[in-house]
Amino acid sequence: MNKKIKIATWNVNSLRVRLPHVLDFLKNTAPDILALQEIKMTDDKFPIEEIQAAGYHVLFSGQKTYNGVALLSRMKGNDVITDLPHLDDPQRRVLGTTYDNKLRVLNLYVPNGASLDSDKYQYKLNWFKYLHNYISESIQEFPHLILLGDFNIAPEDRDVYNPAAWKGKVIVSPPERAALRDLLSLGLHDTFRLFEQPPALFSWWHYRREAFARNMGLRIDFILASSSLSSHCTSCMIDIAPRGLERPSDHAPVVATFDL
C-alpha cells in the first residue's frame, strides 16, 4: 500500500480560547491526527460537536483549570489509555490509542518541573521514569509507535535561544536531558532531526516582551517515532504561523508526514 499520513501536535493553552485557531488549523493543514495539550477544561466542556463537524473523531482526558489532553483524528481510535501504568496521578497528561489496529499513538503533556529545587521537578523526573518503563514494553508490543506532545525538555543547546541564560534551569537540566535521551534510546527518533533544518527553529516562545518577534524560543514539542515508522517519515516542520495570530497559544504546532 502507499498511504500518506499527517500527524500534528499542539499545546493550545486553553481549548476554550483557542478553538477557532484549532478549527482553522484542521481546515488549512488537514492532519489525519492532531494531539492537543493543555486543553484546560473538564470533559463536560469539550467542544465535541464543533470538532466532529470538521470531520474528526475526538478522544479527550481533561480536568479543571490545568493540563488536559485530546486526540482529534480522521480514523477512530481503539484501546484508549489515560494514565501511565502503575502511576497514580490525578493530573491529566496522557492519552494513548491505536488507529487501524497497528498505529499506536501516545499524546503526552510532560510536567513542567517549575525549578530544580521544587517538588514539581522531582514529580517530573519520576513521571518520566514511569513513562520510560511503559515505553520499554509498548515498543515491543507496537512496532509502529508515535509519542508526541509537549515534552517540556529542550534536548540540546541548539534547541534554546540563549543557552547561557538557561544554564542550570528547568527544561535544560542534565537529568531531564538524560531522561529524554534514555527514552529515545529505547528505539525512538525525533522526527524533526531526521531532516536538515535551519538554525533557531523553536516551538514555544514566552508571551512576554515580544519574545516571538525576537525569536526568543525553545524547541520542546516533538513527534517521536519508532524505527519502523521513522524510516517512512518524509517531513517534520514547525508551523509558526498560528503563533502570530491574535490571541495565540504560546506554542506552535509541529507537523510530521509519513509515507506508509
Place this chain on the structure above:
DNA sequence: ATGGCAGGCTATGCCTGA
C-alpha cells in the same frame, strides 16, 4: 539585572506555565 504575558478561577489577586 529585573521582569515582562496569558488563562483560569469565584478571585477582585493568586497560581501556573517554561
